[in-house]
Amino acid sequence: MSEQLTHIDDEGRARMVDVGDKAHTDRRAVARATVRMSAATAAAVRDGDAPKGDVLGPARIAGIQAAKRTWELIPLCHQLPLSSVDVTAEVEVGERDGRVVLVATARTRAQTGVEMEALTAASVAALTVYDMVKALEKGVEIADVVLLEKSGGRSGAWRRDEA
Amino acid sequence: MSEQLTHIDDEGRARMVDVGDKAHTDRRAVARATVRMSAATAAAVRDGDAPKGDVLGPARIAGIQAAKRTWELIPLCHQLPLSSVDVTAEVEVGERDGRVVLVATARTRAQTGVEMEALTAASVAALTVYDMVKALEKGVEIADVVLLEKSGGRSGAWRRDEA
Amino acid sequence: MSEQLTHIDDEGRARMVDVGDKAHTDRRAVARATVRMSAATAAAVRDGDAPKGDVLGPARIAGIQAAKRTWELIPLCHQLPLSSVDVTAEVEVGERDGRVVLVATARTRAQTGVEMEALTAASVAALTVYDMVKALEKGVEIADVVLLEKSGGRSGAWRRDEA
Amino acid sequence: MSEQLTHIDDEGRARMVDVGDKAHTDRRAVARATVRMSAATAAAVRDGDAPKGDVLGPARIAGIQAAKRTWELIPLCHQLPLSSVDVTAEVEVGERDGRVVLVATARTRAQTGVEMEALTAASVAALTVYDMVKALEKGVEIADVVLLEKSGGRSGAWRRDEA
Amino acid sequence: MSEQLTHIDDEGRARMVDVGDKAHTDRRAVARATVRMSAATAAAVRDGDAPKGDVLGPARIAGIQAAKRTWELIPLCHQLPLSSVDVTAEVEVGERDGRVVLVATARTRAQTGVEMEALTAASVAALTVYDMVKALEKGVEIADVVLLEKSGGRSGAWRRDEA
Amino acid sequence: MSEQLTHIDDEGRARMVDVGDKAHTDRRAVARATVRMSAATAAAVRDGDAPKGDVLGPARIAGIQAAKRTWELIPLCHQLPLSSVDVTAEVEVGERDGRVVLVATARTRAQTGVEMEALTAASVAALTVYDMVKALEKGVEIADVVLLEKSGGRSGAWRRDEA
Numbered sequence: 001m002s003e004q005l006t007h008i009d010d011e012g013r014a015r016m017v018d019v020g021d022k023a024h025t026d027r028r029a030v031a032r033a034t035v036r037m038s039a040a041t042a043a044a045v046r047d048g049d050a051p052k053g054d055v056l057g058p059a060r061i062a063g064i065q066a067a068k069r070t071w072e073l074i075p076l077c078h079q080l081p082l083s084s085v086d087v088t089a090e091v092e093v094g095e096r097d098g099r100v101v102l103v104a105t106a107r108t109r110a111q112t113g114v115e116m117e118a119l120t121a122a123s124v125a126a127l128t129v130y131d132m133v134k135a136l137e138k139g140v141e142i143a144d145v146v147l148l149e150k151s152g153g154r155s156g157a158w159r160r161d162e163a
Numbered sequence: 164m165s166e167q168l169t170h171i172d173d174e175g176r177a178r179m180v181d182v183g184d185k186a187h188t189d190r191r192a193v194a195r196a197t198v199r200m201s202a203a204t205a206a207a208v209r210d211g212d213a214p215k216g217d218v219l220g221p222a223r224i225a226g227i228q229a230a231k232r233t234w235e236l237i238p239l240c241h242q243l244p245l246s247s248v249d250v251t252a253e254v255e256v257g258e259r260d261g262r263v264v265l266v267a268t269a270r271t272r273a274q275t276g277v278e279m280e281a282l283t284a285a286s287v288a289a290l291t292v293y294d295m296v297k298a299l300e301k302g303v304e305i306a307d308v309v310l311l312e313k314s315g316g317r318s319g320a321w322r323r324d325e326a
Numbered sequence: 327m328s329e330q331l332t333h334i335d336d337e338g339r340a341r342m343v344d345v346g347d348k349a350h351t352d353r354r355a356v357a358r359a360t361v362r363m364s365a366a367t368a369a370a371v372r373d374g375d376a377p378k379g380d381v382l383g384p385a386r387i388a389g390i391q392a393a394k395r396t397w398e399l400i401p402l403c404h405q406l407p408l409s410s411v412d413v414t415a416e417v418e419v420g421e422r423d424g425r426v427v428l429v430a431t432a433r434t435r436a437q438t439g440v441e442m443e444a445l446t447a448a449s450v451a452a453l454t455v456y457d458m459v460k461a462l463e464k465g466v467e468i469a470d471v472v473l474l475e476k477s478g479g480r481s482g483a484w485r486r487d488e489a
Numbered sequence: 490m491s492e493q494l495t496h497i498d499d500e501g502r503a504r505m506v507d508v509g510d511k512a513h514t515d516r517r518a519v520a521r522a523t524v525r526m527s528a529a530t531a532a533a534v535r536d537g538d539a540p541k542g543d544v545l546g547p548a549r550i551a552g553i554q555a556a557k558r559t560w561e562l563i564p565l566c567h568q569l570p571l572s573s574v575d576v577t578a579e580v581e582v583g584e585r586d587g588r589v590v591l592v593a594t595a596r597t598r599a600q601t602g603v604e605m606e607a608l609t610a611a612s613v614a615a616l617t618v619y620d621m622v623k624a625l626e627k628g629v630e631i632a633d634v635v636l637l638e639k640s641g642g643r644s645g646a647w648r649r650d651e652a
Numbered sequence: 653m654s655e656q657l658t659h660i661d662d663e664g665r666a667r668m669v670d671v672g673d674k675a676h677t678d679r680r681a682v683a684r685a686t687v688r689m690s691a692a693t694a695a696a697v698r699d700g701d702a703p704k705g706d707v708l709g710p711a712r713i714a715g716i717q718a719a720k721r722t723w724e725l726i727p728l729c730h731q732l733p734l735s736s737v738d739v740t741a742e743v744e745v746g747e748r749d750g751r752v753v754l755v756a757t758a759r760t761r762a763q764t765g766v767e768m769e770a771l772t773a774a775s776v777a778a779l780t781v782y783d784m785v786k787a788l789e790k791g792v793e794i795a796d797v798v799l800l801e802k803s804g805g806r807s808g809a810w811r812r813d814e815a
Numbered sequence: 816m817s818e819q820l821t822h823i824d825d826e827g828r829a830r831m832v833d834v835g836d837k838a839h840t841d842r843r844a845v846a847r848a849t850v851r852m853s854a855a856t857a858a859a860v861r862d863g864d865a866p867k868g869d870v871l872g873p874a875r876i877a878g879i880q881a882a883k884r885t886w887e888l889i890p891l892c893h894q895l896p897l898s899s900v901d902v903t904a905e906v907e908v909g910e911r912d913g914r915v916v917l918v919a920t921a922r923t924r925a926q927t928g929v930e931m932e933a934l935t936a937a938s939v940a941a942l943t944v945y946d947m948v949k950a951l952e953k954g955v956e957i958a959d960v961v962l963l964e965k966s967g968g969r970s971g972a973w974r975r976d977e978a
Contacts, residue, residue, distance in 0.1 A: 083509035
């Protein structure tokens with residue numbers, strides 16, 4: 001069944017998929033990471049963010065920079081020149097717990113998709129939030145990292161069903 | 164409340180915490196990331212991995228390398244010289260779904276902890292698994308990234324309660 | 327006279343100075359970069375910065391990250407593990423022109439000084455400000471990048487005379 | 490007024506400008522950095538440079554390499570594939586003081602301009618000169634970093650007025 | 653005679669060749685590195701490789717990643733977006749000695765060739781093999797690193813004569 | 816036999832050797848790479864090098880920089896803070912052929928040796944020479960990359976026998 005794994009050749013060895021013969025088309029992907037924490041920690045993030053934006057700002061910047069370096073981090077990814085990356089960060093303070101939600105959008109015109117770039121941006125933004133709150137609370141966790149949307153390329157548009 | 168956020172100074176600005184006066188002690192942290200996928204995809208990973216190890220091998224290598232670059236990715240992290248990094252990867256093929264579980268362990272002797280290094284290693288290893296299976300299945304997700312253990316430093320040992 | 331240039335050997339070739347026999351001492355350096363622009367551009371920075379801090383925040387983060395990568399950028403610099411880096415950014419809106427002043431402070435305990443790290447942080451923070459305002463005004467310039475203070479090591483403390 | 494800052498979105502958050510819909514055109518930019526020092530230090534650079542070129546050679550190489558890494562250093566810059574980078578370095582030994590003048594030229598065919606690449610090359614070349622002479626003289630400074638010319642793109646050609 | 657060295661300008665200074673006016677054509681290059689060791693060490697590699705592929709797997713991954721970073725390592729190389737990189741690794745256990753042979757293939761569509769990318773991939777893969785066996789045997793050596801084939805661009809196809 | 820390969824664990828998986836319990840001692844390693852070319856090409860390098868040093872200068876700088884990045888390139892290497900790196904480059908123009916010989920010396924005080932740093936510096940310096948002469952001659956090759964000396968650490972001093 002290993003022939004289904006496109007990064008594995010006939011002898012089971014990892015490889016970069018050859019995209020040299022694919023068309024250059026507009027590609028877009030959106031990914032989301034959620035950092036779950038106590039309501040008190042989330043409130044500290046929300047309040048600490050008020051005057052200068054320096055809690056979520058660095059997380060957003062870290063995510064944007066990581067998207068551009070995805071090909072350095074993920075061994076079999078191609079070097080894609082991104083036409084834009086955007087990362088938003090929202091704090092939710094609930095009754096029982098809280099969360100910071102990071103949504104990353106990446107765009108390019110290339111021979112292969114940008115979902116890894118969006119996922120990497122969301123992951124690194126989430127790790128940066130974690131880094132900033134870890135002194136407040138040890139049990140913080142990255143609750144999930146998921147692809148929300150993807151368009152462009154032969155396989156067409158796809159959207160996560162979150163019903 | 165922003166004074167609780169150690170990465171934020173009195174005026175709300177992000178900063179690297181000054182660790183210059185802290186003691187050098189042995190530090191160790193263990194983190195885990197779980198990639199959730201269909202049973203069929205997990206079986207392909209397990210089978211593809213049999214002959215040469217090239218599905219999970221690259222994920223483990225990517226995690227080890229990412230641990231060493233944590234300070235480049237997370238803006239306010241210190242440059243820690245790691246004395247070891249290890250990443251294990253296990254495939255579980257269940258009846259209804261499957262998963263790949265990545266566990267990263269980082270060690271150093273330094274003035275600050277290595278949880279970010281362990282978490283970054285686990286996250287990037289998980290992203291690498293995602294990259295390798297994404298052509299098989301679009302709904303794959305990183306189900307969580309959590310710290311399992313942490314020791315060394317003034318705050319002593321900590322272990323996640325997974326009861 | 328080339329024997330005075332410590333990075334040049336007896337045959338005129340560039341080299342990293344061997345610091346292996348020097349003592350580990352606490353080192354600190356402060357550097358400043360000034361970005362000069364019109365009063366209107368400076369006002370836009372000041373106002374744009376109000377709600378979320380995202381004009382000067384990214385410049386500060388970029389400076390902190392660049393300090394950690396100084397050894398990658400400056401060929402003959404050593405890899406120094408910084409115990410802290412801080413970058414402050416102030417906007418001054420004058421009658422005839424304006425400026426953004428970036429001040430970077432780096433600390434380490436090492437065998438050689440950290441002035442290059444402080445200067446690199448200030449320079450890259452200034453370039454980031456430039457990048458953000460260049461669409462508003464073409465004549466923006468980095469007016470100077472200077473070392474303000476330096477302490478630690480055999481040569482003792484030094485402070486720039488700005489009288 | 491924040492709508493004038495193209496790197497800031499409607500809510501005041503930093504972002505990479507989306508260049509996906511802009512035309513690919515030939516872009517060129519020239520930037521200059523000046524390192525000011527005593528006449529004696531400048532003479533040492535000039536003389537040290539005579540036999541092997543290893544004072545200014547490393548500065549030129551460091552500038553070329555930094556131009557290619559601009560997108561790693563400046564958070565909101567795009568990854569531009571440069572078709573050429575050139576850095577020249579000239580020493581001037583005056584009666585009262587001296588200087589090293591670094592001029593960087595970058596070219597690409599892309600959807601956005603290369604002024605940041607030229608400015609980054611000049612800045613890092615200047616920092617490398619600083620690193621090499623700092624043991625001779627503590628008061629050395631980067632006197633300015635300015636854009637000299639820029640062409641390509643919708644805004645057309647621009648040249649700094651240095652009358 | 654320095655006018656023959658395309659990386660040296662008329663005044664003998666290093667430069668990146670300007671490729672802005674060259675055509676984008678399909679480029680391909682194949683390079684090989686050979687690591688020579690004792691028969692016993694080669695047998696350990698071969699046997700160690702059997703169950704999980706983790707001796708040669710990391711070398712192949714390191715080579716693929718290094719190909720993508722060639723422009724960071726070789727100062728005057730251009731940033732080429734590779735459409736594929738592949739590295740194969742074979743162990744030969746002879747009567748008197750053994751060897752690991754690494755063959756790297758790089759492809760792109762660009763304005764300049766990819767031989768440096770293939771050679772860098774083969775070199776770094778060989779260094780990774782060396783790193784893994786150096787505890788077993790001190791006299792291991794990289795016996796040669798050569799270009800095997802090159803195609804695309806104005807100079808047409810070339811193949812090494814190994815008769 | 817895989818237990819002899821220190822980078823492979825009991826289950827055949829790659830790992831970073833844990834050096835946390837080893838002593839910090841002074842380490843030094845010397846490596847050499849030889850680039851073989853025609854006599855005419857070697858003469859062009861020698862002559863091109865005369866006025867400004869810009870043929871071999873960039874190779875030496877590239878080698879020094881690569882030594883500092885060894886841990887990024889070789890997956891299982893530790894991050895070692897080098898106290899010095901030096902690379903020398905000599906051209907030999909013979910009757911039938913020529914060569915450029917690169918010798919790299921690395922020093923540190925650390926828990927593990929620096930032979931990979933010296934070998935990486937020599938390899939990348941050799942690749943840089945190759946890059947500069949490849950337009951003159953296609954058959955250039957890196958003839959060998961070998962460790963010449965190694966000292967420090969438990970295994971004591973070692974010197975290559977080149978009799």
